[in-house]
Amino acid sequence: MSLLELRKLNKHFGGLHVTNSVDLTLQPGEIHCLIGPNGAGKSTLFRLILGEHHPGSGEILFAGENITSLKSFARIHRGLSVKFQVPGVFKGLSVRQNLEIALQSRHRGAELEAEIDRLLAFLGLGSEQAQTAGNLSHGQKQWLEIGMAISLKPRLLLLDEPTAGMSPEETHLTGEMVQRLNAEGMTVLAIEHDMTFVRQVAQRVTVLHLGQVFAQGSIDEIVADERVAAIYLGQAHA
Amino acid sequence: MTALVSLFRRLEGPQTVGRGPVFWGLFAIVLAVGIAYPLFSDGYTVGNTVYFFVWVFIALSLCLIWGYGGSLSFGQTAFFGIAGYGYGVLTLNFGSAYGFTLIAFVAAIVIAALFAVLLGYFMFFGRIAGVFLGIVTLAVTLMLERFMAQTAGPEWHIGSARLNGFNGMSAMPPLTIPWPGEPIVLFADVGLYYFVLGLLVFVYLALRILMNSSFGNVIVAIRENPERAEMLGYDIRKYQLITFVIGAALAGISGVLYTAWGQYITPSSMGMTAAALPLIWVAVGGRSDLTSTVVGTLVVLAAFQALTIYGSQYALVFMGVLLVLTVLIAPNGLVLGAMNWLGKLAARLTQRAG
Numbered sequence: 001m002s003l004l005e006l007r008k009l010n011k012h013f014g015g016l017h018v019t020n021s022v023d024l025t026l027q028p029g030e031i032h033c034l035i036g037p038n039g040a041g042k043s044t045l046f047r048l049i050l051g052e053h054h055p056g057s058g059e060i061l062f063a064g065e066n067i068t069s070l071k072s073f074a075r076i077h078r079g080l081s082v083k084f085q086v087p088g089v090f091k092g093l094s095v096r097q098n099l100e101i102a103l104q105s106r107h108r109g110a111e112l113e114a115e116i117d118r119l120l121a122f123l124g125l126g127s128e129q130a131q132t133a134g135n136l137s138h139g140q141k142q143w144l145e146i147g148m149a150i151s152l153k154p155r156l157l158l159l160d161e162p163t164a165g166m167s168p169e170e171t172h173l174t175g176e177m178v179q180r181l182n183a184e185g186m187t188v189l190a191i192e193h194d195m196t197f198v199r200q201v202a203q204r205v206t207v208l209h210l211g212q213v214f215a216q217g218s219i220d221e222i223v224a225d226e227r228v229a230a231i232y233l234g235q236a237h238a
Numbered sequence: 239m240t241a242l243v244s245l246f247r248r249l250e251g252p253q254t255v256g257r258g259p260v261f262w263g264l265f266a267i268v269l270a271v272g273i274a275y276p277l278f279s280d281g282y283t284v285g286n287t288v289y290f291f292v293w294v295f296i297a298l299s300l301c302l303i304w305g306y307g308g309s310l311s312f313g314q315t316a317f318f319g320i321a322g323y324g325y326g327v328l329t330l331n332f333g334s335a336y337g338f339t340l341i342a343f344v345a346a347i348v349i350a351a352l353f354a355v356l357l358g359y360f361m362f363f364g365r366i367a368g369v370f371l372g373i374v375t376l377a378v379t380l381m382l383e384r385f386m387a388q389t390a391g392p393e394w395h396i397g398s399a400r401l402n403g404f405n406g407m408s409a410m411p412p413l414t415i416p417w418p419g420e421p422i423v424l425f426a427d428v429g430l431y432y433f434v435l436g437l438l439v440f441v442y443l444a445l446r447i448l449m450n451s452s453f454g455n456v457i458v459a460i461r462e463n464p465e466r467a468e469m470l471g472y473d474i475r476k477y478q479l480i481t482f483v484i485g486a487a488l489a490g491i492s493g494v495l496y497t498a499w500g501q502y503i504t505p506s507s508m509g510m511t512a513a514a515l516p517l518i519w520v521a522v523g524g525r526s527d528l529t530s531t532v533v534g535t536l537v538v539l540a541a542f543q544a545l546t547i548y549g550s551q552y553a554l555v556f557m558g559v560l561l562v563l564t565v566l567i568a569p570n571g572l573v574l575g576a577m578n579w580l581g582k583l584a585a586r587l588t589q590r591a592g
């Protein structure tokens with residue numbers, strides 16, 4: 001059974017058809033990258049999956065269950081989790097407290113503290129734990145939020161531009177992080193503009209353009225696709 | 239037993255300023271002075287001091303909802319008034335025998351809390367937030383004020399309790415504790431002082447524990463970033479509603495105590511000025527910290543009263559200046575700013591010594 005299935009999903013913002021009859025299926029265990037020019041509707045698709053926006057028509061199935069009308073927090077309980085495009089950390093709180101808030105619903109007491117330490121080590125944020133999250137670099141904020149998102153041990157992790165603002169080395173580290181999570185059984189759907197990252201992690205790639213699924217395949221197939229190159233070039237010329 | 243230990247451990251934490259032996263030593267000294275104070279003073283002055291303490295609960299309610307929760311409620315006075323009137327209506331109807339005033343005390347707070355459940359449900363589940371929440375809550379308290387102000391006619395009564403319009407209700411019995419032999423009547427002097435002081439210490443410590451618990455974590459998380467909090471699986475509207483209801487109950491405590499203290503309550507207690515004052519105390523003290531709120535409220539109230547002797551216009555100017563100074567010097571609150579500064583100083587000194 002597929003883990004996530006989007007069926008003929010439609011969303012309008014006024015006259016803008018931002019999600020146009022999107023069909024997308026994710027198999028459990030895969031790392032799937034969602035690419036496409038700016039404004040293609042990638043983040044909007046995430047918000048539909050998360051229940052922050054509601055589709056005009058279409059269905060969202062998660063592990064076989066129709067979750068189209070579930071509230072956001074209930075979808076999280078089913079096993080979805082997200083890192084937003086603009087890092088959504090708790091700016092005024094310490095790094096450690098950020099992770100505590102994410103982990104406290106699954107762990108308590110000494111076990112909670114140990115889990116926070118383990119996650120800090122995984123993220124490489126051990127020496128930043130007392131820092132106020134708002135003072136972190138952009139890349140560190142990304143990692144912190146990824147840490148919060150994986151605290152919930154989700155079945156499907158949604159990452160919206162996880163490497164934005166990162167150096168090539170940091171991007172590579174993030175790719176390794178994602179691969180380790182995937183090896184532990186986590187399915188990942190990542191929006192990314194950085195093609196090096198996509199090449200590093202993606203097992204399958206979907207191209208979104210003007211709200212529609214434009215192409216789908218392996219990274220090599222996508223890179224070889226002249227139509228895909230054209231939409232990116234078209235944007236560059238615009 | 240272990241549950242109790244972990245409960246007390248929550249007295250300290252990232253959500254409350256003040257920790258360690260120095261802080262709790264100071265706390266003990268202040269408490270001891272508070273307990274000994276009536277021995278060195280007269281009943282009238284002590285009764286006056288109770289009046290200050292009475293307001294701390296509504297300030298704490300705002301600290302909780304606004305400072306920790308990030309929702310600015312402009313209408314905590316609505317719950318103050320509902321509980322105050324509730325106490326009046328109940329005790330004027332059923333009297334003070336058999337400890338009924340204590341039942342009325344609790345019942346009036348429960349009524350205010352139930353009202354908050356209704357109002358809060360519509361606001362939070364109707365996704366009213368930010369400045370609109372302030373507007374709605376302010377509108378509610380002003381509406382209640384207007385409504386009570388027009389209840390002068392004899393047709394406005396609940397049981398034998400006349401509502402009395404603009405003049406308000408009066409002559410309700412003070413809090414009375416049943417006691418073998420003779421009941422203890424808590425008039426506005428030493429008796430009421432210890433009752434309110436005890437309640438204040440209990441509420442303060444309980445709120446410290448609550449805010450440093452996982453519940454408190456979620457509350458500040460919602461303040462920092464509601465979307466992120468929901469995407470960690472928290473039903474944020476439920477948490478906001480619970481916080482709002484606890485806040486209403488705290489404002490209700492102030493309302494009942496105020497009514498029992500002065501044996502009167504008027505519609506103006508829900509008016510514009512009454513609604514604005516707690517905001518100033520809390521903003522000046524430090525809205526995001528319980529201790530700063532308590533200290534700030536007491537200091538500002540005392541200063542306000544001291545200045546009123548020279549004329550209330552000076553006192554109001556003083557309040558305005560204080561608010562401007564706060565916004566300019568320490569936007570998070572003067573007391574909180576000072577406490578953080580002292581904390582850093584102490585840390586530097588111990589570092590140098592060590």
Ligand SMILES: Nc1ncnc2c1ncn2[C@@H]1O[C@H](COP(=O)(O)OP(=O)(O)OP(=O)(O)O)[C@@H](O)[C@H]1O
Binds near residue numbers: 016045
């Ligand atoms: N809440 C909204 N109301 C109206 N229009 C919106 C809203 N959110 C997004 N849009 C519009 O929908 C389109 C798609 O936006 P979206 O954020 O999904 O794009 P994206 O593919 O994530 O782009 P990027 O790569 O720049 O992040 C854009 O034209 C955007 O302006």
Ligand SMILES: [Mg+2]
Binds near residue numbers: 085
């Ligand atoms: Mg986007």
